[in-house]
Amino acid sequence: MDRIRIRGGNALNGTIPISGAKNAALPLMIASLLTDDTLTLENVPHLADVEQLIRILGNHGVDYTVSGKRLATQATSGRTIHFTARTIVDTTAPYELVSKMRASFWVIGPLLARCHKARVSLPGGCAIGTRPVDLFIDGLKVLGATIDIDAGYIVAEAKGGLVGNRYTFPKVSVGATHVLMMAASLAKGQTVIENAAREPEVADLAACLNAMGAKISGAGTSTITIDGVTALSGARHRVLPDRIETGTYAMAVAMTGGDVTLEGTHSDLLQTALTALGDAGAEITDTPNGLRVVRNGNGIRPVDVVTDPFPGFPTDLQAQFMALMTRSDGVSHITETIFENRFMHVQELARLGAKISLSGQMARVEGVPRLVGAPVMATDLRASVSLVIAGLVAEGETVVNRVYHLDRGFERLEEKLGACGAEVERISG
Numbered sequence: 549m550d551r552i553r554i555r556g557g558n559a560l561n562g563t564i565p566i567s568g569a570k571n572a573a574l575p576l577m578i579a580s581l582l583t584d585d586t587l588t589l590e591n592v593p594h595l596a597d598v599e600q601l602i603r604i605l606g607n608h609g610v611d612y613t614v615s616g617k618r619l620a621t622q623a624t625s626g627r628t629i630h631f632t633a634r635t636i637v638d639t640t641a642p643y644e645l646v647s648k649m650r651a652s653f654w655v656i657g658p659l660l661a662r663c664h665k666a667r668v669s670l671p672g673g674c675a676i677g678t679r680p681v682d683l684f685i686d687g688l689k690v691l692g693a694t695i696d697i698d699a700g701y702i703v704a705e706a707k708g709g710l711v712g713n714r715y716t717f718p719k720v721s722v723g724a725t726h727v728l729m730m731a732a733s734l735a736k737g738q739t740v741i742e743n744a745a746r747e748p749e750v751a752d753l754a755a756c757l758n759a760m761g762a763k764i765s766g767a768g769t770s771t772i773t774i775d776g777v778t779a780l781s782g783a784r785h786r787v788l789p790d791r792i793e794t795g796t797y798a799m800a801v802a803m804t805g806g807d808v809t810l811e812g813t814h815s816d817l818l819q820t821a822l823t824a825l826g827d828a829g830a831e832i833t834d835t836p837n838g839l840r841v842v843r844n845g846n847g848i849r850p851v852d853v854v855t856d857p858f859p860g861f862p863t864d865l866q867a868q869f870m871a872l873m874t875r876s877d878g879v880s881h882i883t884e885t886i887f888e889n890r891f892m893h894v895q896e897l898a899r900l901g902a903k904i905s906l907s908g909q910m911a912r913v914e915g916v917p918r919l920v921g922a923p924v925m926a927t928d929l930r931a932s933v934s935l936v937i938a939g940l941v942a943e944g945e946t947v948v949n950r951v952y953h954l955d956r957g958f959e960r961l962e963e964k965l966g967a968c969g970a971e972v973e974r975i976s977g
């Protein structure tokens with residue numbers, strides 16, 4: 549199993565290209581199930597989760613080809629991949645595949661819309677919480693599906709097709725919003741989704757679906773209206789920049805000090821997180837090339853944050869912000885409201901000398917003047933990168949084990965940080 553070794557102490561200076569967003573690429577790839585035509589996605593990041601979803605979609609009958617070289621020759625350009633689901637050969641998504649990646653459960657929406665039936669394994673437990681699927685089930689039932697649970701599978705059917713309706717989510721869910729939007733695109737009549745997720749990835753999926761011929765308005769706000777159409781066609785769509793990768797590197801620069809331009813991204817995607825970073829002492833400006841993050845000289849100020857659905861502070865940046873706060877000049881409080889078990893990085897940060905105490909959903913972080921390198925364990929995707937951020941300022945050597953978590957969501961991390969002066973290397977095997 550690969551590990552990442554970091555020697556802390558270097559400031560970051562230079563340019564980091566920001567990849568296409570993993571959390572947009574996954575639902576966009578799944579949308580290819582909705583048409584027998586070719587969906588071409590540009591700027592697809594090279595990540596383990598993308599490869600895994602390609603395998604899962606292949607199981608349903610999606611063929612894919614990659615334009616040009618498999619690996620982009622430049623770190624700045626993601627791949628262009630063509631997805632074609634000429635015929636759906638299997639409407640079952642088996643446990644062996646769904647349990648490896650929760651987002652693959654989302655195939656239930658397009659399969660039900662196009663084939664009027666789907667048999668999809670329940671995703672099962674997940675390291676960061678129980679993550680139920682009740683909202684997906686309720687929403688699809690409102691569109692006329694019958695849903696049974698059989699031996700760990702959700703068996704969904706819509707004889708004669710889905711029918712548009714009005715549905716108000718009792719709780720904001722990114723995944724359930726994606727699924728309902730995809731399903732309603734091919735339903736008869738109009739669907740109105742209230743209390744929809746407002747994440748930029750939802751608006752990106754809607755833009756792609758509209759390019760495929762769907763009639764969706766309001767995506768990016770909490771009310772989305774979808775007028776169903778009888779068929780969707782192919783389209784070409786560019787995946788938007790990854791706001792979590794953007795925020796992660798911005799926090800890394802705030803941590804080490806330095807001056808880095810995050811190429812190809814912009815502040816609108818993560819304003820709340822950038823405001824918190826600004827309060828902590830970083831200077832952030834939009835430039836024609838991307839987002840410039842600078843911190844020179846001054847210490848890191850303590851800042852309290854509470855995670856919330858977009859446009860609030862993203863839960864996917866909570867661990868990274870906590871890493872930054874471990875070196876602040878005072879006490880900060882970080883509250884997690886989205887997932888009930890998303891503090892696994894606390895124990896690992898403590899191994900580097902951080903002072904953090906937990907009380908329910910709130911972490912109290914007392915800044916310390918120094919962190920000291922140690923071997924640590926990656927526990928989930930975002931937690932693992934928080935350990936890298938801490939390692940960048942820890943004295944001596946930090947070795948992050950189980951980096952396969954990191955590879956699910958961060959493309960060429962060691963290369964990107966290394967190019968800006970960090971001493972980071974991957975140890976294979």
Ligand code: UD1
Pocket residue numbers: 570571572574650651677678679680681682683684685719720721722723724863864886887888
């Ligand atoms: C997506 C992101 C993930 C991010 C999360 C929250 C992708 C691939 N993943 O995950 O990185 O951390 O949004 O921003 O885009 N819930 C229910 N019932 C349901 C569905 C969800 O109770 O049927 C709960 C979840 O347990 C959680 C909350 O709703 O507490 C939000 O989850 P959701 O927005 O659905 O997260 P994902 O779409 O899985």
